[in-house]
Amino acid sequence: MELVPDLLRRMLPYAPVATTIVLVIVGLWVVQRVLQQRAQKVGGHTFRDQLVMLGLTLFGILLVIMALPSNALRGQLLSLLGILLSAAIALSSTTVLSNAMAGFMLRAVRGFRMGDFIKVGDQFGRVSEHGLVHTEIQTPDRDLVTFPNLYLVTHPVTTIRSSGTIVSTTVSLGYDVPRSRVEKLLLAAASEVGLNDAFTQVLSLGDFSVTYRVAGLLTEVKTLITCRSNLARRVMDELHRGGVEIVSPTFMNQRVFPHDAAFIPQERQGRQAGPPEEVAAPEAVVFDKADEAEALGMMERRMEEMTKRLEELKKQGEESNDDAEKERISKDVAGLEERQKRLVQSIAERKKNVEE
Numbered sequence: 001m002e003l004v005p006d007l008l009r010r011m012l013p014y015a016p017v018a019t020t021i022v023l024v025i026v027g028l029w030v031v032q033r034v035l036q037q038r039a040q041k042v043g044g045h046t047f048r049d050q051l052v053m054l055g056l057t058l059f060g061i062l063l064v065i066m067a068l069p070s071n072a073l074r075g076q077l078l079s080l081l082g083i084l085l086s087a088a089i090a091l092s093s094t095t096v097l098s099n100a101m102a103g104f105m106l107r108a109v110r111g112f113r114m115g116d117f118i119k120v121g122d123q124f125g126r127v128s129e130h131g132l133v134h135t136e137i138q139t140p141d142r143d144l145v146t147f148p149n150l151y152l153v154t155h156p157v158t159t160i161r162s163s164g165t166i167v168s169t170t171v172s173l174g175y176d177v178p179r180s181r182v183e184k185l186l187l188a189a190a191s192e193v194g195l196n197d198a199f200t201q202v203l204s205l206g207d208f209s210v211t212y213r214v215a216g217l218l219t220e221v222k223t224l225i226t227c228r229s230n231l232a233r234r235v236m237d238e239l240h241r242g243g244v245e246i247v248s249p250t251f252m253n254q255r256v257f258p259h260d261a262a263f264i265p266q267e268r269q270g271r272q273a274g275p276p277e278e279v280a281a282p283e284a285v286v287f288d289k290a291d292e293a294e295a296l297g298m299m300e301r302r303m304e305e306m307t308k309r310l311e312e313l314k315k316q317g318e319e320s321n322d323d324a325e326k327e328r329i330s331k332d333v334a335g336l337e338e339r340q341k342r343l344v345q346s347i348a349e350r351k352k353n354v355e356e
Contacts, residue, residue, distance in 0.1 A: 020067040024060035031056060050132050076183065097132035103148035106135070115294025117160035117224060120147060126290030138290040140225055160221055167195060168215030169232045170203060175210060177355045178242050186214035189234035193227060194218075222287075240264045299347050305339050 036047045068074045112118050116127050118137060122143050129136035136146045148219065173182055183200045190198035195216025203211040214235060218227050239246055245263045310333060317329040 017064060017067040017069070020064050024063060028053070028056060028060060075266070082308060096133055099149045102153040103132045105153055106130075111157055112159045113294075115290055116162065117165075117221060119158040119160075120152060120155055123147075126287045128287075128290040128292075128293045140288050142287075144289070153181045160224065162221060164196075164217050165214050165224065167193075167218045167227050167231055168213055169228070169235055170211055170213045171235055171239070171246060172206070172209040172211045173239075173244065173246065174208070182212055182239075186212060186242065189238040190214050190216045190231065192234045192238070193231045195227075195231070216258065222224055248339065253302065287326040296347065301345060303340070303343055303347065306336060310336055310340070316348055320341035 065074055065077045112127055114127050125137035125139040128138045133146055134146050135152055136144055138144055186197050186200050195218055198216035201213040203213050218294050245264050313329050313333050317326050
């Protein structure tokens with residue numbers, strides 16, 4: 001009979017630390033639920049929410065240590081915690097902390113956003129995920145490539161500007177073709193593709209051929225892959241229709257041809273000469289996740305704007321003394337809240353698609 005009271009007396013000094021552990025666990029769970037519910041309504045704060053949970057977890061560990069009954073044990077654990085944190089910071093160049101620090105830097109610099117085209121080393125694609133310790137891009141092969149944020153900080157990152165980028169292609173032609181004629185045909189090809197402010201350049205004068213470059217501004221960067229391919233097609237077709245053969249002056253074939261033969265493909269019978277056939281754009285299939293991520297980012301930014309607008313309207317309604325104006329503001333608030341509910345549902349659906 002004395003076993004139970006004796007056990008209770010032994011456990012009594014540890015009651016505060018047990019209570020603290022329970023309170024910390026419950027508190028962290030409540031905060032996480034609140035952040036999740038807020039993310040569903042507002043969105044766009046995943047990075048900040050992760051930092052909040054990390055900071056609260058460290059604070060909870062500190063509270064548990066401070067609740068220990070033994071001063072000696074408390075001091076030893078605090079010393080151990082300090083050593084672990086110091087070692088983690090000292091080794092941050094090769095640990096998760098280094099990528100988290102790099103994530104801070106990338107967020108501060110804002111070099112790219114969700115859905116942007118970026119190039120890192122040999123990898124090129126659209127940003128489909130941008131987290132605390134890593135960044136993910138979707139390549140033109142529809143594959144997903146994940147970079148540690150530290151890698152992006154220590155390597156040059158090329159970002160395609162959303163306002164437009166230069167699309168170009170090159171072609172080598174013989175010296176026997178007049179330059180003015182070539183440039184006219186190249187500009188016509190760029191115009192057919194829809195490039196703005198097209199221009200041509202002579203890149204090099206080789207021993208047997210001249211290398212030309214045609215380029216123009218593409219404002220709809222989402223069609224970058226298709227536009228590059230279409231430009232090469234149009235250049236080839238325009239030169240052929242203009243009577244310019246794209247073949248090296250040193251070209252030699254075992255077959256015998258007349259001296260005035262031109263190596264230009266003939267149009268199929270019954271087909272009128274004109275712009276080349278349009279082909280299906282691959283971007284919708286290639287960058288499906290990046291498109292979803294970009295759309296999600298835009299919806300979350302829109303949600304933030306709507307939330308700020310709601311706060312402004314409610315504040316105006318509280319400060320107004322005119323009943324008619326209050327009624328008008330109330331109707332505006334009700335309509336905006338209804339739109340916000342629909343947007344919350346759309347954001348939830350988008351998040352499911354991105355996660356899949």
